[in-house]
Amino acid sequence: MLDVLNEQLNAKGEDPIAFDSDCREGICGMCGLMINGDAHGPEVTTTCQLHMRSFTDGETITIEPWRATAFPVIKDLVVDRSAFDRIIQQGGYISVNTGSAPEAHSVPVPRDDAMRAFSVATCIGCGACVAACPNGSASLFMGAKITHLGELPRGQPERDSRVVNMVAQHDHEGFGGCTNIGECTAACPKEIPLDVISQLNKDLRTALAHGH
Amino acid sequence: MNYEMPDTTTTAEPSQDTPAEMTDDAAGYYTPGDPLVDAKAPTGPIADRWQDRKFEARLVNPSNRRKLDIIIVGTGPAGASAAATLGEAGYNVKSFCYRDSPRRAHSIAAQGGINAAKNYKEDGDSVHRLFYDTVKGGDYRSRESNVYRPAEVSTNIIDQCVARGVPFAREYGGLLDNRSFGGVQVSRTFYARGQTGQQLLIGAYRALERRVAAGTVETFTRHEMLELIVVDGKARGIIARDMVTGAIETHLADTVVLASGGYGNVFYLSTNAMGCNVTAAWRAHRKGAYMANPCYTQIHPTCIPVSGSHQSKLTLMSESLRNDGRIWVPKNEADCDKDPRDIAEEDRDYYPERIYPSFGNLVPCDIASRAAKHVCDEGRGVGPKVDGVRRGVYLDFAAAIERPGRDGIEEKYDNLPDMYERITGENPYEMPMRIYPAVHYVMGGVWVDYDLMSTIPGLFVTGEANFSDHGANRLGASALMQGPADGYFVLPHTIRDYLADGPFEKVDESHPAVVEARTSVEERINHFLNVNGTRSVDSYHRELGNIMWEYCGMERTEDGLKKAIDLIRTLKDDFWRNVKVLGTNESLNQSLEKAGRVADFIELGELMCIDALNRRESCGGHFRGESQTEDGEALRHDDLFAYVAAWEFAGDGEAPVLHKEELTYTAIEMKQRSYK
Numbered sequence: 001m002l003d004v005l006n007e008q009l010n011a012k013g014e015d016p017i018a019f020d021s022d023c024r025e026g027i028c029g030m031c032g033l034m035i036n037g038d039a040h041g042p043e044v045t046t047t048c049q050l051h052m053r054s055f056t057d058g059e060t061i062t063i064e065p066w067r068a069t070a071f072p073v074i075k076d077l078v079v080d081r082s083a084f085d086r087i088i089q090q091g092g093y094i095s096v097n098t099g100s101a102p103e104a105h106s107v108p109v110p111r112d113d114a115m116r117a118f119s120v121a122t123c124i125g126c127g128a129c130v131a132a133c134p135n136g137s138a139s140l141f142m143g144a145k146i147t148h149l150g151e152l153p154r155g156q157p158e159r160d161s162r163v164v165n166m167v168a169q170h171d172h173e174g175f176g177g178c179t180n181i182g183e184c185t186a187a188c189p190k191e192i193p194l195d196v197i198s199q200l201n202k203d204l205r206t207a208l209a210h211g212h
Numbered sequence: 213m214n215y216e217m218p219d220t221t222t223t224a225e226p227s228q229d230t231p232a233e234m235t236d237d238a239a240g241y242y243t244p245g246d247p248l249v250d251a252k253a254p255t256g257p258i259a260d261r262w263q264d265r266k267f268e269a270r271l272v273n274p275s276n277r278r279k280l281d282i283i284i285v286g287t288g289p290a291g292a293s294a295a296a297t298l299g300e301a302g303y304n305v306k307s308f309c310y311r312d313s314p315r316r317a318h319s320i321a322a323q324g325g326i327n328a329a330k331n332y333k334e335d336g337d338s339v340h341r342l343f344y345d346t347v348k349g350g351d352y353r354s355r356e357s358n359v360y361r362p363a364e365v366s367t368n369i370i371d372q373c374v375a376r377g378v379p380f381a382r383e384y385g386g387l388l389d390n391r392s393f394g395g396v397q398v399s400r401t402f403y404a405r406g407q408t409g410q411q412l413l414i415g416a417y418r419a420l421e422r423r424v425a426a427g428t429v430e431t432f433t434r435h436e437m438l439e440l441i442v443v444d445g446k447a448r449g450i451i452a453r454d455m456v457t458g459a460i461e462t463h464l465a466d467t468v469v470l471a472s473g474g475y476g477n478v479f480y481l482s483t484n485a486m487g488c489n490v491t492a493a494w495r496a497h498r499k500g501a502y503m504a505n506p507c508y509t510q511i512h513p514t515c516i517p518v519s520g521s522h523q524s525k526l527t528l529m530s531e532s533l534r535n536d537g538r539i540w541v542p543k544n545e546a547d548c549d550k551d552p553r554d555i556a557e558e559d560r561d562y563y564p565e566r567i568y569p570s571f572g573n574l575v576p577c578d579i580a581s582r583a584a585k586h587v588c589d590e591g592r593g594v595g596p597k598v599d600g601v602r603r604g605v606y607l608d609f610a611a612a613i614e615r616p617g618r619d620g621i622e623e624k625y626d627n628l629p630d631m632y633e634r635i636t637g638e639n640p641y642e643m644p645m646r647i648y649p650a651v652h653y654v655m656g657g658v659w660v661d662y663d664l665m666s667t668i669p670g671l672f673v674t675g676e677a678n679f680s681d682h683g684a685n686r687l688g689a690s691a692l693m694q695g696p697a698d699g700y701f702v703l704p705h706t707i708r709d710y711l712a713d714g715p716f717e718k719v720d721e722s723h724p725a726v727v728e729a730r731t732s733v734e735e736r737i738n739h740f741l742n743v744n745g746t747r748s749v750d751s752y753h754r755e756l757g758n759i760m761w762e763y764c765g766m767e768r769t770e771d772g773l774k775k776a777i778d779l780i781r782t783l784k785d786d787f788w789r790n791v792k793v794l795g796t797n798e799s800l801n802q803s804l805e806k807a808g809r810v811a812d813f814i815e816l817g818e819l820m821c822i823d824a825l826n827r828r829e830s831c832g833g834h835f836r837g838e839s840q841t842e843d844g845e846a847l848r849h850d851d852l853f854a855y856v857a858a859w860e861f862a863g864d865g866e867a868p869v870l871h872k873e874e875l876t877y878t879a880i881e882m883k884q885r886s887y888k
């Protein structure tokens with residue numbers, strides 16, 4: 001739709017509207033708009049996968065960039081989400097260098113744990129959870145990362161430091177705190193469940209109790 | 213300053229006095245060059261070659277590594293893994309991507325899986341068999357030494373990914389699951405439901421961000437490489453544009469790595485992301501890096517059919533769906549507009565199973581694609597008519613739903629059926645899916661030697677951006693194998709042999725070669741902003757795509773390709789005179805970004821057609837109408853075309869120079885493929 005609009009603007013000699021979008025398959029996480037006040041619009045999907053059949057003919061649609069202090073607007077509908085990268089830099093990984101990995105079958109992973117890890121690893125980092133949250137919190141994003149790595153045996157050694165450092169960076173970036181409203185999970189195109197935030201808080205308490 | 217427009221009018225026309233070989237359809241469109249030899253190609257038993265090369269490649273002392281700067285363009289599985297690994301080794305890495313985060317490279321959309329010769333199923337798999345299948349799948353147009361290497365390190369990739377937290381699918385005992393995948397008879401494909409690409413990519417991204425925190429990798433997001441800096445014959449840096457501020461930046465280093473992906477978007481409609489482009493590779497090509505086999509394009513058989521003219525891209529359904537789905541069309545044209553559920557079993561033509569009884573629905577992509585085209589050309593396609601023809605075939609899960617059950621299908625393919633329903637409005641659990649081929653991957657790319665170095669010393673090229681591993685067609689689940697293989701396990705060893713001579717003499721920003729590169733970028737941008745023409749960049753891109761799909765798509769002919777070359781030259785001329793780019797350089801300007809990319813796609817498109825014209829044989833994804841058997845199967849000509857076509861840029865308006873690298877096989881015998 002925005003492509004068509006931009007072709008029309010271009011034909012009229014007016015500047016096209018800048019917006020982010022890349023894979024157009026709902027997986028890269030690049031796109032994201034507030035559509036009629038909802039992150040990614042009225043359906044559980046990404047903006048790029050939303051079809052005009054979700055609206056009525058003749059309807060006026062209001063679009064805005066992501067609403068969040070920690071995602072400053074760059075131009076038109078484009079925002080800066082680099083804060084997510086900086087949160088990952090603070091521990092959203094397992095410290096293992098290339099070449100030093102043991103045989104993949106050396107540590108079996110219970111199937112249910114692997115399934116849960118996968119189901120939250122589906123997060124595409126689009127930022128809809130932050131945009132939807134009245135507090136502008138990235139707790140769902142962070143919770144997904146903490147839960148994914150925390151479910152896996154290889155994620156255990158850094159479990160405490162990971163959560164403490166990521167939360168500190170989250171707060172430093174200007175994201176708000178979670179007050180269990182649940183707008184994030186309702187807006188999430190990958191349906192990351194709210195209980196990852198419980199896991200986040202639980203891991204944080206455990207880490208603090210361990211003296212981190 | 214006025215930008216001097218590339219001269220398109222004097223491009224060499226086919227001349228009568230060129231001594232034409234019987235088979236050389238492209239005579240006159242190119243200049244024959246010297247044969248090309250890979251000086252680093254190892255000899256000896258195939259299984260020892262990589263070990264030998266790793267041992268012979270010189271080492272760099274850890275204290276010297278921190279004095280060496282490496283630029284890596286692209287953050288996909290090939291680029292991010294290389295940045296992480298080289299950062300871990302202690303080099304200074306600068307990592308560039310055009311998106312807002314390294315995590316968004318387009319391999320994220322890869323669904324099916326990654327091949328690895330673990331032989332966990334004890335079904336006869338081995339490194340040698342994976343190697344053999346890849347060479348065979350590539351229709352004997354790849355280099356055997358190169359292909360053996362990703363097969364060899366494939367097992368390490370799985371270990372590495374698991375250690376980094378990639379959540380692959382597992383069995384009840386907690387061990388990794390595998391499935392079989394297009395074109396092979398063993399189960400060697402590891403997967404994470406329908407999201408293997410995202411999980412592998414994010415594994416590499418996490419490793420990359422870890423090195424950012426450690427200070428050995430610096431990331432430059434929303435930056436696009438617009439020129440390569442070559443000083444005294446060596447790649448020494450890039451000119452990049454900060455896509456937010458428009459600042460033209462000079463980045464200098466001891467070596468440059470391109471991991472910038474493939475150029476399928478030359479077809480406009482493809483399964484690539486909107487921004488995927490050839491610019492980094494093409495700018496390097498213009499500076500002296502040869503392009504190899506640019507016409508080798510993979511047309512993927514399982515995409516959602518085109519529905520109308522506003523479409524901006526096509527969506528792939530994983531090839532792995534062919535494991536459980538059965539492909540068919542009605543036997544009778546009269547049934548084509550019926551509800552498929554009302555078509556009786558005996559009126560269905562399960563054509564892949566009929567024509568290729570031993571491989572059935574798992575025949576390689578190019579065979580499956582052309583078979584789909586043929587049944588649609590016969591008028592037996594299904595779905596809505598586009599330009600008067602129904603272009604779709606059914607992929608039916610009814611039998612599979614009865615076997616492992618609907619839950620089993622859901623677990624295996626995750627979001628794929630939902631994705632299909634979202635786009636088409638039809639539920640694949642109730643109705644057969646409709647699929648049709650679309651451009652998905654390019655096997656061609658920048659020519660590299662065994663060390664992954666291009667013809668410009670110090671310029672390395674990895675992943676889809678190079679040409680090296682897939683020959684004329686890529687085996688399913690091998691792209692996700694090649695990227696991490698190059699980035700984690702190959703490049704870090706070969707690049708050290710080059711860097712052992714460094715650190716190289718510092719280059720100053722005022723060096724004439726740097727100034728020239730920078731000025732050319734600025735002039736090009738100014739030109740686009742000042743043409744004030746009448747047509748949008750997208751309209752040129754769409755027209756180029758139509759030309760390419762029509763004449764350089766699933767089936768290519770001499771007449772069609774010559775026509776395409778003329779059309780592209782006319783289009784290029786018009787583009788430079790009449791394109792309309794609004795706005796300024798000094799802010800985010802998506803039309804300006806696209807203008808540069810489309811300019812390069814147009815030049816690439818012409819070279820692809822010349823390459824396709826030269827290769828009067830059918831091999832892998834390249835099907836020449838003039839070269840087929842009596843029953844319409846692809847016919848290869850090993851006596852004439854068992855070479856890599858490496859093209860040298862000779863200047864604007866000059867015919868490119870063709871260097872042939874002969875392909876020889878010592879570890880494997882060349883055979884005509886047969887999947888019957």
